[in-house]
Every structure is written in structure tokens, then in C-alpha cells.
Amino acid sequence: MLEVSELTKIYREGRGIRNLSFQMNSGTTFGFLGPNGAGKTTTIRLLMGFMKPDQGSARIWGLDCWKNRTELKSIVSYLPGELHFIEQQTGQEFLDLIEGMHGERRDIKRNQIELLRSLELDPKQRIRKMSKGMKQKLGIVAAFMLDSQVLILDEPTSGLDPLMQKTFVELILEEKKKGKTIFMSSHQFSEIERTCEQAAIIREGELLNIQDVASLKRNERQTFEVEVEGEEDAEFLRQSGLTIYALGKSRFTIILADKQELLWKTLAQIHVKRFKQGTLELEEAFMQYYR
Structure with missing residues (x-):
């Protein structure tokens, strides 16, 4: 058309x-x-x-x-x-x-x-x-x-x-x-x-x-930024089975496609200093072109 x-x-x-x-x-x-x-x-x-x-x-x-x-x-x-x-x-x-x-x-x-x-x-x-x-x-x-x-x-x-x-x-x-x-x-x-x-x-x-857009929606994931209290909490997070990337000694990005129950159970067992939900991957997929 x-x-x-x-x-x-x-x-x-x-x-x-x-x-x-x-x-x-x-x-x-x-x-x-x-x-x-x-x-x-x-x-x-x-x-x-x-x-x-x-x-x-x-x-x-x-x-x-x-x-x-x-x-x-x-x-x-x-x-x-x-x-x-x-x-x-x-x-x-x-x-x-x-x-x-x-x-x-x-x-x-x-x-x-x-x-x-x-x-x-x-x-x-x-x-x-x-x-x-x-x-x-x-x-x-x-x-x-x-x-x-x-x-x-x-x-x-x-x-x-x-x-x-x-x-x-x-x-x-x-x-x-x-x-x-x-x-x-x-x-x-x-x-x-x-x-x-x-x-x-x-x-x-x-x-x-x-x-x-529909295909991106089917694969969209959420990201979370987490800062924990100490090394023991950081190690527990690393061993949790979640997909994480280190931003520092005590700061991590968690990428989540499903497994939300695992995320909340994990966070309930550690000392969290800071927690922030990031952008949906669907939006991030486009924003990377701007950058």
C-alpha cells in the first residue's frame, strides 16, 4: 500500500x-x-x-x-x-x-x-x-x-x-x-x-x-538492578540460578524472562540495599540504535 x-x-x-x-x-x-x-x-x-x-x-x-x-x-x-x-x-x-x-x-x-x-x-x-x-x-x-x-x-x-x-x-x-x-x-x-x-x-x-513488534513482544524480558549488603549476599545471588551480570562487587543486573517466583524468593533471603526495575527489553532493543 x-x-x-x-x-x-x-x-x-x-x-x-x-x-x-x-x-x-x-x-x-x-x-x-x-x-x-x-x-x-x-x-x-x-x-x-x-x-x-x-x-x-x-x-x-x-x-x-x-x-x-x-x-x-x-x-x-x-x-x-x-x-x-x-x-x-x-x-x-x-x-x-x-x-x-x-x-x-x-x-x-x-x-x-x-x-x-x-x-x-x-x-x-x-x-x-x-x-x-x-x-x-x-x-x-x-x-x-x-x-x-x-x-x-x-x-x-x-x-x-x-x-x-x-x-x-x-x-x-x-x-x-x-x-x-x-x-x-x-x-x-x-x-x-x-x-x-x-x-x-x-x-x-x-x-x-x-x-x-509482535515478535519482539513474544521475546520481551525485564531487567532489574540490585545492590546487596555484602559479599555473602552477592554470592547467594550468583548461585541462585537467575541470569545476572555484575555491575560491581555488590551491584548486579538481573535479566528475567520468566522465573519471577525465583526472583522474589531469592531477594527475600538476602539483604537488599537498592532495587530498581529497568526498561523492558522490547524498548531496549530499539534504544540501542539511538545510542
Whole structure:
């Protein structure tokens, strides 16, 4: 459904993206992970036909994203990473403007009402008085109410509080049930993990890897950092049968796939000075590419 082949765009200062190639199937959600400045937004702007690539190509449903950029807008909804509005308008006036550009369909109005309720947004307020989070909600409503088969979202939860981030994840899951195809950039691992079948890592404009999220989940493990009182406790930990790595004389990392009962029994028999749960290996598998 979406195919990127050796896509390249280099800016004057040398930053940009180089030779990106990946494919995405219809009806799936694809996560695009990377730190700020990695090239996520540049890739999305090329997918939307806002810029001409230096080389390579991108296609959505067979349409070339540059040559057929006008036709592309009829099948794709877009949420930009940086939102710009007509600040004098109310939220409702802005949504009415977007609705009018798409033929004032009855289903758009119905979707709009449901989205406003879910995101707890009052559209009567003038946009210039809205907080960053409220403006982000308005952008989400404008993108999702069109009920397009393809959604391209650039940092969609930027500015949202944790409760609204959870609501947004639930919204994505609902769209997936409808068979929508969703391309979503983010630097928040948790929302990618919960919503995507595949995720790609981009760093300094280069695609480092594409991972199947489900296969990683099947093999995910947890890590714990433990500091014990003395050598006797350390030796007991070494002989426990747990998978451990020494960080010092009395500090250890414990890697756990199962055997949780063994972990708690072991810790109950020694003097623990410090105990900290680390990141899931699933997240760590991606974070190593950042480092």
C-alpha cells in the first residue's frame, strides 16, 4: 500500500534523509521512531508531496507522492508535527472550513461530534486562546473526522497529557478495527508498542532497522538492578540460578524472562540495599540504535 524506494532529500546544511526503502501493507499501522532531528518529518513531508525528492520515490496506493500529490490528498488524512491555524477563528470555524473542503459530508459531522466528545474539546473557543494541548486535539479531530483510508500522523501526541495520550491510543486501535492504514512517527516508544505491527528506527537521516513488534513482544524480558549488603549476599545471588551480570562487587543486573517466583524468593533471603526495575527489553532493543 505504501512503498518507499531509495528516498533521498538533502538540505543545504547537509541534513535530511538518505536512501530510505521500506514497504507497508494495507490495513496495518507502521511506527516511525527516532529522536528529534532524525528525519521523521522530512520523510512525512515527502510522503505528502510537499517536497520533491532529490532521488528515489514514494508511492501510496500506486500514486507517486510527488507527481500525483493532488490526487493523494483525497485518500490521505494528515496531522502535521507543527500545527498552524488561523488564530482568529474558533475551533468550530476551523473544523467547518476543513469539512467544507471535503464536500460537507454528513459522516464528517457525525465523526467530528464523536471525536470532540472523546477528546473533551470545546470547539467554541478562539484558537488563539487555546493551549498547545487543545490545539493538538483540534488537529487530531480535523484529521480523523474525514474517515480517510490512510492516516499519516507526525508526532500525534505532542502536547497531550497522559490521560489524553491514552485516549489517543484507544482511538488508533478503533481506526485499526475499521481497516485503516496508519503511518505514525513518534519518539515515544509506548504508543508505538501498543498500536503498531511494525516499527522502523531512523537516526541522522538513515534507516537503521525495521522490527516486527509482535515478535519482539513474544521475546520481551525485564531487567532489574540490585545492590546487596555484602559479599555473602552477592554470592547467594550468583548461585541462585537467575541470569545476572555484575555491575560491581555488590551491584548486579538481573535479566528475567520468566522465573519471577525465583526472583522474589531469592531477594527475600538476602539483604537488599537498592532495587530498581529497568526498561523492558522490547524498548531496549530499539534504544540501542539511538545510542
